[in-house]
Amino acid sequence: MPRKRFDLTFPPRQATKAITYHLVKDFDLVPNILRAAIQPGQEGRMLLELTGRKEDFEAGIAFLEAEGITVSPAASDIRLDEETCVLCGLCTAVCKPHALELAFEEGVLHFDKDKCVYCEACVIACPRRAITLSF
Template sequence: MPRKRFDLTFPPRQATKPVTYHLVKDFDLVPNILRAQIQPGQEGRMLLELTGRKEDFEAGVAFLEKEGIIVQPAATDIRLDEDACVLCGLCTAVCRPGALTLDADAGLHFDKDKCVYCEACVVACPRRAVTLSF
């Protein structure tokens, strides 16, 4: 079954609405919340992975947009600029899922399966050597 990741931005009035429940019940989609920053009365962000059929994705996304939620495709990879990287390890220190690791011999290693695209490494890198790719 196909999977897609979406970056959702909730307007303050919609921040606590149970939209993932509706995605399951009304659109047959299986949601997996990879990251969320939601506070009542404030703009919220969510990185959501959905599993389902193509036509259900389209209907589910249309439902979210009708609810006033901004839906954008989420990053699907990160890009490392090896020329810019000085192997300082700062990005590995902030990578909670352990997707970035530094090895004395092999250098910087990225495990795509562990990445939740939180952007912490992008912010932490003093050399701007990490960028998200869509």
């Protein structure tokens, strides 16, 4: 089944609605909340991974939009400052989904955002503080 990641922006009044419940029950989608910053009375954001059938995706997204939530494809939220990075590779030691890989021969740190689960282990591990999350 296809899996996609979305960046959801909640208007302040919608930020308390249990949307994941409806995605599961009404649309048969499997939600995986990777990151969320949701507080009553404030604009909220959620990085949501959905797994399901194509037609259910479309109906589920339509439901979210009808609820006043802005849905956009997930942007890369982890940023690597290449000027600061010294290519030590310590981030790769704590990245369990193997989203970060240091290619020794090329001398390049690869970041595969589709594998990233936004656990922030790399942010804390980086001795150069070169990795940041945008929200």
